[in-house]
Amino acid sequence: GQNIDQPTEMTATEGAIVQINCTYQTSGFNGLFWYQQHAGEAPTFLSYNVLDGLEEKGRFSSFLSRSKGYSYLLLKELQMKDSASYLCAAMDSNYQLIWGAGTKLIIKP
Amino acid sequence: DAEITQSPRHKITETGRQVTLACHQTWNHNNMFWYRQDLGHGLRLIHYSYGVHDTNKGEVSDGYSVSRSNTEDLPLTLESAASSQTSVYFCASSPGEISGGNEQFFGPGTRLTVL
Numbered sequence: 001g002q003n004i005d006q007p008t009e010m011t012a013t014e015g016a017i018v019q020i021n022c023t024y025q026t027s028g029f030n031g032l033f034w035y036q037q038h039a040g041e042a043p044t045f046l047s048y049n050v051l052d053g054l055e056e057k058g059r060f061s062s063f064l065s066r067s068k069g070y071s072y073l074l075l076k077e078l079q080m081k082d083s084a085s086y087l088c089a090a091m092d093s094n095y096q097l098i099w100g101a102g103t104k105l106i107i108k109p
Numbered sequence: 110d111a112e113i114t115q116s117p118r119h120k121i122t123e124t125g126r127q128v129t130l131a132c133h134q135t136w137n138h139n140n141m142f143w144y145r146q147d148l149g150h151g152l153r154l155i156h157y158s159y160g161v162h163d164t165n166k167g168e169v170s171d172g173y174s175v176s177r178s179n180t181e182d183l184p185l186t187l188e189s190a191a192s193s194q195t196s197v198y199f200c201a202s203s204p205g206e207i208s209g210g211n212e213q214f215f216g217p218g219t220r221l222t223v224l
Contacts, residue, residue, distance in 0.1 A: 004151060031210060042199060042215035043152070050210065087151070096167075097213070099151030 001027045004100035006088050011106045012078055020073045020103045028093020030069045032064050035087040037102065043087055046050050048071070075105075083107045111136040115200050115216040123224055128187040130219050132200030135169040140203045141183040142213060143167075152199065158183055174192060190223045197221075 012018040024032065033048035036042035044095045049055055049064035049071060061074040073086055085102040092098055113134040113163040122128050132141065139160050144152040154167030164175050172194060174186045187194055197220050201213040 033212065042217050044215070045212040048210055048212065089151070096154060097152075099153070101149055101151045106153075 002098045004090050006100040006103045009104045016078050017076050022071045022088035024069050024090040026090045026092040030091040032090040034062050034073045037085045078107050080107050113216040115219050118222050121222045122190050125136055126190050128190050130185045132183045134202045138202035138204045142201040143185045144199045149194050192223050195223045
């Protein structure tokens with residue numbers, strides 16, 4: 001079956017770095033998305049990886065290893081506004097997104 | 110500015126009633142999706158459409174229907190609401206041809222409670 005695993009909750013300190021991991025199993029693979037979702041709001045797009053390696057976008061970076069079925073989202077210089085849920089989603093062979101349950105990130109001052 | 114809207118934002122209904130949730134986008138996107146989001150679960154796909162008059166069932170389509178009569182709108186109908194359909198519903202759209210890199214843009218969501 002198709003499955004996405006990511007930690008339920010993580011806690012980090014303002015100004016620090018945090019890495020949120022995601023493992024996936026899908027029927028075929030057409031890329032890996034990360035979305036941010038603040039409480040009570042809609043998900044918003046952060047990143048997309050389809051090739052192995054690291055994609056950097058400001059304070060946020062995303063990494064993909066296709067052979068390991070693994071991705072991570074790296075957040076640097078954490079700010080209080082980064083407190084949110086981070087959703088990992090893999091696109092399968094039918095171009096459908098398979099979503100993880102999300103990782104709730106709590107930032108402490 | 111182009112956008113995607115959902116209405117109503119909150120709805121309380123009774124078991125057995127028919128309910129329709131509206132989704133409207135002004136980006137002229139071909140592709141539209143309906144998801145539900147429940148605690149402990151990822152977003153789950155209910156129905157999707159790749160263009161006018163095209164509709165497809167997703168992972169959790171039982172008890173739901175959609176129709177696509179124009180590019181802008183994809184209303185979601187719950188034929189006979191059940192308590193198990195209490196959830197937050199998100200509509201999303203994406204542009205162009207279906208391909209790997211197309212990000213989906215989400216509406217603000219509708220919180221539906223079925224009593």
